[in-house]
Amino acid sequence: SQQGEEDPQALSIQEGENATMNCSYKTSINNLQWYRQNSGRGLVHLILIRSNEREKHSGRLRVTLDTSKKSSSLLITASRAADTASYFCATEQYINNDMRFGAGTRLTVKP
Amino acid sequence: EAGVAQSPRYKIIEKRQSVAFWCNPISGHATLYWYQQILGQGPKLLIQFQNNGVVDDSQLPKDRFSAERLKGVDSTLKIQPAKLEDSAVYLCASSLVPAVIMNTEAFFGQGTRLTVV
Numbered sequence: 001s002q003q004g005e006e007d008p009q010a011l012s013i014q015e016g017e018n019a020t021m022n023c024s025y026k027t028s029i030n031n032l033q034w035y036r037q038n039s040g041r042g043l044v045h046l047i048l049i050r051s052n053e054r055e056k057h058s059g060r061l062r063v064t065l066d067t068s069k070k071s072s073s074l075l076i077t078a079s080r081a082a083d084t085a086s087y088f089c090a091t092e093q094y095i096n097n098d099m100r101f102g103a104g105t106r107l108t109v110k111p
Numbered sequence: 112e113a114g115v116a117q118s119p120r121y122k123i124i125e126k127r128q129s130v131a132f133w134c135n136p137i138s139g140h141a142t143l144y145w146y147q148q149i150l151g152q153g154p155k156l157l158i159q160f161q162n163n164g165v166v167d168d169s170q171l172p173k174d175r176f177s178a179e180r181l182k183g184v185d186s187t188l189k190i191q192p193a194k195l196e197d198s199a200v201y202l203c204a205s206s207l208v209p210a211v212i213m214n215t216e217a218f219f220g221q222g223t224r225l226t227v228v
Contacts, residue, residue, distance in 0.1 A: 006153075033216065042115075042202065043154070045216035088153050090217075098167040099144065099217060101153040 005102050006089060012108040019076040021105040023089030024069075030092040032065055032072050037086045037104070046074075046087075051094075081111045113137065115220035117203050123226045129191040132223045136184070136205030142166075144217065145178055145188050146202040154202055160186065193227045200224050 007022045023032070031050045035043040049056045049065045049072065056063045062075040076083055088104045116135040124130050136143050141162050146154035157176065159166040162183035171178065175194070180186040190197055200222040207215045 035219075042219035042221045043204075045218070048216060096167050097161075098156060098159045100156050101146070103153045 006087070006105045008105060009103070010106045010108075012110065013079055015079060015081055015109055015111050017079055017109075019079050019083070019107055019109070021074045021087050021107070023072045023074070023102055025072075025089075025091045025102075026070065027091075028094040029067075030094050030097065032063075033090045033092070033099075034061075034063060034072075034074050035088045035090060035101075037088065039085075043088065076107075079107075079109045081109050083107060083109045115203055115205055115218050117201075117220035117223055119223055120221065121224050121226075123228060124193055126195055126227050127192040129189065130193055130225060131190075132188045132201050132203075132225075134186045134188070134203030134220060136186070136203070137218055140205035140207050140218075141183070142206045142208060142217075143180055143186050144202075144204040144206075145186070146204065147199045148202055148222070149199045157188070190225075193225075195227050198225060198227045 005024050013019055029051055031048055033048045034046045036046055037043045047058045047061055047063050049063050060077045065072045086104045086106045088101045090099050090101045092099050118133050143160040145157045147157050148154045157171045158168040158178045160180045163180045176190055178188045202219055202222045204217040204219045206217040
């Protein structure tokens with residue numbers, strides 16, 4: 001079964017606005033990762049946050065992790081049309097280190 | 112650095128036929144994953160290898176799917192016989208080690224798009 005659930009399923013914003021996507025998961029994890037997938041392409045790693053970290057930044061990306069609520073959020077600031085893609089969270093399971101993905105959020109940034 | 116190579120890129124087969132996908136991970140990467148991604152859904156883990164040993168294959172439909180990783184390098188995923196619901200993109204990924212050991216990311220190939228008719 002899938003591990004993470006992203007929310008919302010789809011998000012449409014104007015260029016320059018911020019985009020926030022959320023991910024909830026079920027079991028104990030070692031870390032949580034966010035990936036981007038452009039239509040018809042492979043997944044590209046964006047950022048990894050360990051279970052003992054609460055916040056991490058990378059360029060225009062900000063990720064938070066709340067292990068007590070088993071949830072994470074990805075914030076993309078000052079969005080660009082090129083950010084249009086599907087975004088997935090993936091959790092590395094504590095029990096066996098396997099990596100499982102959620103269903104994804106489809107982000108559309110309108111120019 | 113060469114990326115994860117997958118072949119073929121596209122495959123169309125009839126139901127009940129057999130098909131095989133090949134993956135060549137990044138050199139030196141010990142962990143290899145196969146995922147199935149149905150259109151509009153997130154990738155579903157089918158099997159994860161650590162070197163040539165299986166870490167998790169709990170979601171692999173073993174009555175029709177099989178995978179191997181000979182010598183801990185290349186891997187093949189086979190479906191025999193295929194069903195209509197197997198139509199999906201099959202993604203291979205590799206990482207140096209599981210991310211719990213180091214802050215390592217997984218690198219994905221472009222995938223093989225399978226259509227079963």
